[in-house]
Amino acid sequence: MPFRTAVIASALLALAVAAVPVAQAQQTVGLRAPGQGLFADLPELTVLGSLEPNVRKATAIVNGDIITDTDVDQRLALVLAASEGRVSEQERDILRVQVLRNLIDEKLQIQAASENEVSVPEAEVEQAYARVAANFRQSPEEFARFLRQAGSSPASIKQQIRAELAWSRLLRKRIEPFVNVGEEEVAAIIRKLEESKGKDEYRVGEIFLSATPDQLPRVLADAARMVQAIRSGASFVAYARQFSEASTAAVGGDLGWVRAEQLSPQLAEVIVKMPRGTVSDPVVVPGGVAIVALIDQRQVLAANPADAILSMKQITVALPEGTTEAKARQIAEQIQARTRTMGGCGRAEAVAAELGGTVVANDSIRLGDLPGPLQDIVARLPVGGATPAFGSQRDGLRVLVLCGRDDPPANAGMPSFDAIYAQITDERVNSAARRYLRDLRRDAVVDYR
Template identity: 55%
Template sequence: MQPVVSPFSRIGSHVRSGFRTMLLSSALLATGVNAVAAQTVGDDDGVASQQLNLPRDVTIFGKSDPNVRKATAIVNGRIITGTDVDQRLALIITANGGKVSDEEKERLRVQVLRNLIDETLQIQEAAANDIKVDKAEIDQSYERVAANFRQSPAQFDQYLRQQGSSSASIKRQIEGELAWSRLLRRNIQPFVNVSEDEVKSVVDRMNAAKGSDEFRIGEIYLSATPENQQQIVANARNIIDQIKQGGSFAAYARQFSEASTAAVGGDLGWVRPVQLPDELAQAAAEMQVGQIAGPIGVPGGVSIIYVMDKRKVLTADPRDALLSLKQLSVSFPAGTTKEQASTRAAAFAAQVKAVKGCGQANELGGKIGADVVDNDNVKLRDLPPQLQDILLNLQVGEATPPFGSINDGVRVLVVCGRDEASSAAAPNAEQIMAQLEEERVNKRARIYLRDLRRDAVIDYN
C-alpha cells in the first residue's frame, strides 16, 4: 500500500471555489470532452532497454536535460516560447496558492514544456486533417470560464495578468482540447465497434457484482521508462506533496497527466476494482473517500489516484437522496476576529435551532438580517463530504451546525424535504456500449499521440 493522505478538509459552499475550480472546469465546460477509461495501458516503451541492448545502470555525462530546462522549443516549425511556459506555469502556481519552491518550479517547467509540446502536436494534427477550431468558439468558451468567476472576460483578463498568466494561455489549452477531441471523433471513434455480446457480458458481470464496492477515481498518469523511472517517481511525489499542501488534484491532472482523462481533471468515472490494473485496484480497496495514494507503479509508468466517491454496485445509496434545502447565511464585517466570528456563529446556530421547520426560516432571516436561499433537488452526494455525513442523520426541519469562514461568512442548511434513493438499476445497453467505446477510443488516443511524438521534429533552444 502506498502513502495515503487526505488533503481535502474544508467545509462550505465555496469549498471548491476560486482558481482551483477554474482549472478543473475551464476547458471542461468549454469543450464538453468526456473521458471514462483509465489510461494505464503502457506504450510498450518498458522493453526499450532490451531492444536497444542498453545497460541497466547508466551514467549520465553532462547536465541532465540542459536544453529542456531552458523551456523553449520549436515543434514542427511552431515556436513555444519561454513566455508560453511561464504563463502556463503561473496557472499551476496560482492553483497551489503560490506555495511552490524554486526547485519544484524548475521541475514543473520541464513538465509544462512537455505538455505544451503535446498540445501543439494535437493542434497541428487536427489542422492537417482540416479540423479547425474557430476563434468565436474559443472566445465563447472563455466567456463561460470568466462567468464561473462571476467576472466579465475583461475582468478575468486582468485577473490572469495579475497572476502572471494571460487569457491566451487558457484559450490555447481550450483550443487544444477541442481540436483533439474532434480529431478523435473523426479518425478513431468511427472505427471502434462494440458487439452486443460484449455488452451482455458487462451486464452479467455487474449483476454478479451487485452489492460490491465501486469507486469514482481520479488518476494522474505519468509514463516512464527504466531510464527515467527515478525522475518520474520523484516528480509524482512532488505532485503529491503539493496536493497535500492544498493544491487541486484536478488542476495537477489537467496539467501533468498523460492520460486522455486529463481533460476532465483525471476523472475516470465510476469503476469497479476488476476494471482497474491490479496495482490500482489494491490501493483503491484500502482507501477512503478524499484520500490520495501514490506513486503506484503500473504498466508503462506510475499513477497517482484520488478516491472521489464510493458506492455499492446496483444498490440504493442513501447519499443519492434528493434534498430540499434552505440556506441561511450571514456575513462578517471587515476586521472581524476569529473569536468574534466564533461567538457570532454560536449565536446564529442557537437562533436557527429555535426555528421549528422551514416555514419559519424566512421569518428568522428577516429578523437577523440573514440571506435565505432555497435549494431544491440537491443530491446529497454532490455536497462536501463533511456535510454529507451530517445531513444523512438529520430529519426534515432540522439544521446543520454553522459552517463557513471569516471571509465567506457563516451559514446553515435546513432540511425541508427528502426523497430517498430508489433501488439502483444497471445502466442500459446504450450507456454500456458508449462506455466501452470510450475506453477503446482513449486507449487508441494514447497510441496516436505517442506516434505523433515519435514522428515530430522538435528542436530545443
C-alpha cells in the same frame, strides 16, 4: 482579534470544454479565486532598468511552429497558482520541463488536425473561454485581469482549449468511425454488473506518467513531488490536466466509477485500502507510474445516498465589520439556539427576521454536491432540522434547514445500455488516440533552443 474565515465550503472552478470524444465533459482547473491575495503581500517595488514583455525567446520549434519562453511561463503560472505558492525552486524547474512537453503535444495535435482539414472556429474557443469566466462568476474581461495577475494570460488558456477541441474533432473523424462495439459485449458487462451487485466500487482520479525502465527512478521522484504538492493543498485536477499522459487528463484525471478488479493489480491493492478523499503514493504500474485519488465510494447497483435530492432553506445573518471571534461565536450560539427550536422550514422566514437575517430557498440540492463536512451533518438531519451555524466575517453566519429529502431509487446505479456502449467506445478511441499521439511524437522534428 478579527473573526477569521471558518467556512465549511470548497470551490470547484470548471473549465468547460468538449475535449473528450463522444461525450462532452466539464474540466476543472485548480486556480485560486479572485480576492485570495495571490500577490497581495508583495512590498512596493522599484524597477531599475527596462522590461519588455513582448520580447519572446524561442524555447522549442515543433515542425516549424515556435513555443516561446512566455508560452511556458504563462502555462506554468496556472500550475503554480493551483499549488498556492507551495512549490520549491527545484520543483518549479521540473514542472517547467513537464509543461514544455505538454505544449509540444498541443502543437502536434493542432498540426495533425490542420493536416486532416479539421478546424476549430474562433467563436467556439471564445464561447468555451466565456464559460470558464462564468465559472469564476466573472465577465471574460474580468477573468482576463485575474489571469494576468496570476502571471498567465487569456491566450494561454485559449490555446489549450483550441488544442483540446481540435484533437477531439480529429479523433471523431479519424478513429471513432472505425471503432466497433458489439451488442453482446454490452450485454456481457450488464450481466457482470448484476452479478457484482452490492460489491464496492470506487470513483477514482488518476495521473499516469509513462516511463521506460531506465527512466523509472526519475519519474518516481517527479511523481513523489506531485503527491507532496497535492497533499499540501495543490489541485489534483490541475496536475492531472497538465501532466497526466492518460486519456483522462482532459477531464482532470476522473476515471469514473470502477470496481477494484477493473484496475491493474497494483492499483487495486492500493485503492481498497485508501480512505475517501486521499491521494496515494506513486505506484509502479506497467508502462510507468500512477498516482490515484479516491474521490468517492459506493456499492454496485445500490442506491447512492449522495444522490438524494434535498429541499433546503439557508438563513444568513451578516456580521458587523470588525466582529471579534469571541463575539462571532456568541452570535452563532444565539442563532443555533433559535433555529434548533423553531419548528421546521415554515418558520424560517420569521426566525430570520428576528435575527436580522435573510432566507434563500433551493428545492433541488444534491446531497453529494455539498462540501464534505456539511454532507455528513445534513445526512443525519431529520426533516425540519437545522445545521450548526457556519460562515465567515465576509459571508456572515449561515444555517441550513432541511425541508425535505427525496432518496434515489434502489436501482439508480444501473447504467443504461447506451451509457455502457458509449463508455466502451470512449475507451477504445482513447487507446487509439494514445498510439496516434506516440506516432506524432516519434515523427516530429523538435528543435530545442
